[in-house]
Amino acid sequence: MTSALGDHFGDMEPLPYDYSPLALSIPYMLPASTGILIVGAGPAGLTCAITLALSGCNDITIVDAQPAGLNLSRAIVIHAQTIEELDGIGCREPLTARGIHAKYMSIQARQKKLFRANFCNLAGKTRFPYALLISQSETERTLEERLNGLGVTVHRPYKLVGMTKLPDGIKVTFESGEEIQARYVVGADGARSMIRKLAGIVFRDPATHKDPFAEQPRPGESYKKENARLGRSIVIADVHLSGEIPPCISSNDLSTFLGPLGFLLLVPLPPREDDPEQRIVYRMSCPTEPGTKEVSKERLQRVLKAGLGLKDVETPVVDTILWSSRFRIRSAVADKFYQSFGGGAIALVGDAAHVHSPAGGQGMNLGIRDAIALGKTLHEITENDKLQTPTAAAKQAYAIQRLDAFSKQRREMAIAVIKMTKVMTWLSGLESPVARRLRDTFWRLMGKVDTVNDKFALSLSGLQLKA
Ligand SMILES: Cc1cc2nc3c(=O)[nH]c(=O)nc-3n(C[C@H](O)[C@H](O)[C@H](O)COP(=O)(O)OP(=O)(O)OC[C@H]3O[C@@H](n4cnc5c(N)ncnc54)[C@H](O)[C@@H]3O)c2cc1C
Numbered sequence: 001m002t003s004a005l006g007d008h009f010g011d012m013e014p015l016p017y018d019y020s021p022l023a024l025s026i027p028y029m030l031p032a033s034t035g036i037l038i039v040g041a042g043p044a045g046l047t048c049a050i051t052l053a054l055s056g057c058n059d060i061t062i063v064d065a066q067p068a069g070l071n072l073s074r075a076i077v078i079h080a081q082t083i084e085e086l087d088g089i090g091c092r093e094p095l096t097a098r099g100i101h102a103k104y105m106s107i108q109a110r111q112k113k114l115f116r117a118n119f120c121n122l123a124g125k126t127r128f129p130y131a132l133l134i135s136q137s138e139t140e141r142t143l144e145e146r147l148n149g150l151g152v153t154v155h156r157p158y159k160l161v162g163m164t165k166l167p168d169g170i171k172v173t174f175e176s177g178e179e180i181q182a183r184y185v186v187g188a189d190g191a192r193s194m195i196r197k198l199a200g201i202v203f204r205d206p207a208t209h210k211d212p213f214a215e216q217p218r219p220g221e222s223y224k225k226e227n228a229r230l231g232r233s234i235v236i237a238d239v240h241l242s243g244e245i246p247p248c249i250s251s252n253d254l255s256t257f258l259g260p261l262g263f264l265l266l267v268p269l270p271p272r273e274d275d276p277e278q279r280i281v282y283r284m285s286c287p288t289e290p291g292t293k294e295v296s297k298e299r300l301q302r303v304l305k306a307g308l309g310l311k312d313v314e315t316p317v318v319d320t321i322l323w324s325s326r327f328r329i330r331s332a333v334a335d336k337f338y339q340s341f342g343g344g345a346i347a348l349v350g351d352a353a354h355v356h357s358p359a360g361g362q363g364m365n366l367g368i369r370d371a372i373a374l375g376k377t378l379h380e381i382t383e384n385d386k387l388q389t390p391t392a393a394a395k396q397a398y399a400i401q402r403l404d405a406f407s408k409q410r411r412e413m414a415i416a417v418i419k420m421t422k423v424m425t426w427l428s429g430l431e432s433p434v435a436r437r438l439r440d441t442f443w444r445l446m447g448k449v450d451t452v453n454d455k456f457a458l459s460l461s462g463l464q465l466k467a
Pocket of ligand 1: 039040041042043044045063064065066070074075076077136158159160161188189190191193194236325326327349350351352358360361362363364365367
């Protein structure tokens with residue numbers, strides 16, 4: 001029997017799922033069924049689980065393919081709106097206590113400051129007028145500890161490999177052969193989301209309409225053509241610097257240097273807890289070297305010298321590479337962030353729903369905020385599901401309306417972030433000397449206008465995207 005609402009959720013008579021605290025009582029055993037299954041315990045999945053657990057929605061299960069949390073640095077900035085929202089779910093304090101509170105993000109070229117976004121000027125709009133510099137591994141650890149404190153444990157390693165439509169929900173199959181039945185499945189499984197694929201949700205660049213992950217490198221293709229077709233390849237490396245640190249390298253703020261080898265982003269991070277000398281870690285980010293896949297100290301040293309525009313003797317030395325990775329800048333957004341699936345529904349958050357350039361450090365921020373919005377939405381839906389009076393069709397209609405509103409609102413925000421980060425990436429990648437001079441003049445002129453500086457800080461902070 002198909003309801004008047006078409007096949008959005010199929011027919012949903014009595015709920016087979018028990019939205020009760022009992023579901024949390026055996027932490028390590030995967031239950032046979034769950035109200036909400038969250039797949040992926042990165043920042044987005046963990047945040048969604050915390051939001052649900054805090055709202056009293058206890059019939060949740062969270063799984064991850066990895067045997068342990070990833071200990072990778074990756075995203076390094078948490079912006080004001082995200083700090084506000086993390087505060088609301090009791091996750092802010094350990095992060096703001098440990099991270100560096102950056103007041104400025106500056107753009108410099110040829111030893112001159114061109115532009116400076118001042119986060120302090122956000123003071124009237126937020127209790128946290130700064131950008132918090134801390135590595136993603138520490139953010140994830142804080143989130144997982146908070147979730148554990150609420151009585152929820154991540155089930156690992158459980159890699160989702162299949163989803164089957166059931167009349168009253170979704171059957172999920174893991175690589176181990178185990179299965180779980182869920183009413184709602186949250187796809188927090190990252191940029192190459194299996195859930196997105198299995199649900200048939202299109203993922204594409206909003207401007208070119210191409211799926212950036214569908215493209216493959218071609219043998220013999222030039223570096224320039226490959227970058228243009230697949231997205232620019234950049235290096236990120238967390239390093240220790242030795243030697244005298246010149247005043248242009250801030251130990252508190254984010255700095256971008258525009259130079260002959262392209263851009264260099266230099267961001268200080270708190271010393272590692274296991275470092276007896278408690279040295280500042282610097283995140284370096286720059287274009288990869290044409291023709292090589294290695295991230296070498298020599299290359300980073302050359303980029304540092306070119307970016308700072310100093311003589312060899314004045315340039316600090318890249319002493320140790322603590323962690324490094326190559327990253328291709330891709331932009332894409334899911335056509336929709338939710339999809340009915342049999343008698344249930346799936347919803348996407350974080351990188352599963354959108355990817356973009358790391359310029360401005362927006363990715364993880366947007367994902368965490370998506371996750372809080374989805375957690376609240378799913379709480380409202382499951383509360384409505386528990387009511388006696390509405391018919392099954394009315395409950396379906398409510399769920400569809402709430403998930404649709406979530407999807408439209410978050411997608412709009414993702415598209416705005418993609419547009420902003422594309423412009424920043426394009427400007428930082430200009431190659432011809434004339435275009436670079438014009439760009440530097442543009443930044444210098446913009447930097448003289450306080451309202452422009454403030455607007456830029458506001459855009460990065462996420463406060464203007466407040467739901
Ligand atoms: C190398 C690298 C560098 C980056 N640098 C920056 C940066 O400098 N600044 C910035 O803002 N952002 C950066 N990012 C992006 C940032 O890390 C992401 O935006 C953020 O991690 C997204 O969080 P997420 O929870 O949506 O996804 P993820 O962190 O990707 O987490 C997804 C989780 O899902 C799990 N999973 C995947 N598939 C399955 C499956 N089939 N079954 C079960 N579990 C599954 C994974 O194990 C993982 O734990 C970087 C990303 C990478 C890869």
